[in-house]
Amino acid sequence: MPFLDTVLRQPSYGWKDECGNLSKPSVLAIFKEFFSRLNIFKNKKNWLSFTSWMMIVCFVPFLMLFIFKYFSFKLLIVAFVYSMVVMGSHGTVWYHRYCTHRAFKFRNNIWRFITQNITLKIIPEEIYVISHHVHHAKSDQPGDPYNAQGGFLYCFLADVNHQPIAHNLNEKDYGRCVKLMKHTGQISNTYAQYQKWGTLANPLRTIGGILLNWGFWYLAFYLIGGHALACTLFGAAGFWAVGVRTFNYEGHGKGEDKRREGSDYNREDMSINQAWPGIVAGEWHNNHHLYPKSARSGFLPHQVDTAWYYIKFLNLIGGVTEYHDSKKQFLEKYHEPHKQAKSLAKEKTTVLTKETLIVTEQH
Structure with missing residues (x-):
């Protein structure tokens, strides 16, 4: 079978029903799958999904401290900007345009490291990148890990239910996964380690990297504005981590055809351009599906693209050496x-x- 048909761990309810259509599980089936895949006592290969959601749980106390102890309208504005614009734009730049689509190249590993860690680390690259290749290959079709036609929860819990790589990859296919991640700087497991842990990422390196990232940023925020600012921004990051999981459901019309003439030119799937994700994070989704390898997706004057501004800025100061820009092709x-x-x-x-x-x- 083609690599992208088998690279992800298929849920117990399958990708397709008996007629070959999208399998649409019940709410109970989705939650059953979700909690089963978080159970590290049942299967230690679930460690990455468990870690991904435990990070969100860890942000809850910071959010509570912000709301009930440090709240002010000034800090609320700071939280809004950090979660929506800073975290959102970083997600587009790092996970979407670089890690998945290689839309630009860094001059060296230092600039890559800075970009990777310029915000709080929340999403493990492996969960995002491999599954996103499948998403583009099978967009809105059975096998798409966040197919909006499956419903809100199908998308919202996809990082656990549909996005992890399969546990039974042969050595050749595992090597292909390693190659897809190599440019991100991730030091992947050997095939023997993969057979033990079920992931490309190594638990010790992954968790250690997260703790170092969080420790650095808490100290930086504390030195700037004390515990109040640190708790505010950590809480804001947690808020973003939950909110971003709703994007693909919204960005593909909630399973309906909401494409508009003169706005959404890509007709191969149900992706749509939305003003809010576009303005705060540079995520003009229909444009992106039209030109996935473009470092810019805000092609029109009103399409603000903060992610592109960051990439272009790095290019001007020498941090990025080359990039793909499909604006001219889009216009023509x-x-x-x-x-x-x-x-x-x-x-x-x-x-x-x-x-x-x-x-x-x-x-």
Whole structure:
């Protein structure tokens, strides 16, 4: 079978039903799968999914401290900007455009390390990257790990239920996974270690990296604004970590065709451009699906792209040596023809209206 058909760990309810259509599990089946895959006592190979959600749990006390002890409107604004804009844009730059699509290249590992750790670390790269390749190959089809047609929970809990790599990969396919992750700087397990842990990532290195990242940023935030600022931003990061799990459900029309003429030019799937994710995180999703390897997805004047601004800034100061920018192709192939067709249709309508008025006046 093709590599992308088998690289992810299939849920117990399967990708397809007996007719070959998307298997749409019940709420009970989704939660049963979710808690089963978090159970590290049942299977230690569940450690990465468990760690991913334990990180969110760890952020809860910080959020509570912000709300009940340190709350102020000033800190609320800071929390909003950090969670929505900073964390959102970083997710687009690092996980989406670099780790998955290699839309740009860093000059060296130092710039890569800075970009990787410029915010609090929350999402393990492995969970995001491998599954996102499958998402683009099977978008809105059975096998898409966050197929919006499966419902909200199907997408929201996908990082546990659908996105981890399979536990039974052969050595060749495991090597392909390692290759997909190599440019991110991750030191992957050997095949023997993978057979023990079920992941590319090594538990000790992964958890150690998270603790170092969190320790550095708590100290930095504390030195800037004390425990109040540190708790605020840690709580904001936790809020983002939950919110980002809703994106693919919304970004693919909640399972319906919500594409708009003149806005969503990609017709191969149900992805749509949304103003909010676009403005705060540079995630113009339909544009991205049209040109996934582009370092910019905000192609039109109103499409603010903070992720692109960061990449372009690094390019100007020498941190990024090259990037793909598909704006010109987008304008020439899609936007300009649409504008011309719209203008021509308007002219025809005007002519027909004038001819109708002349005929009416004659009679």
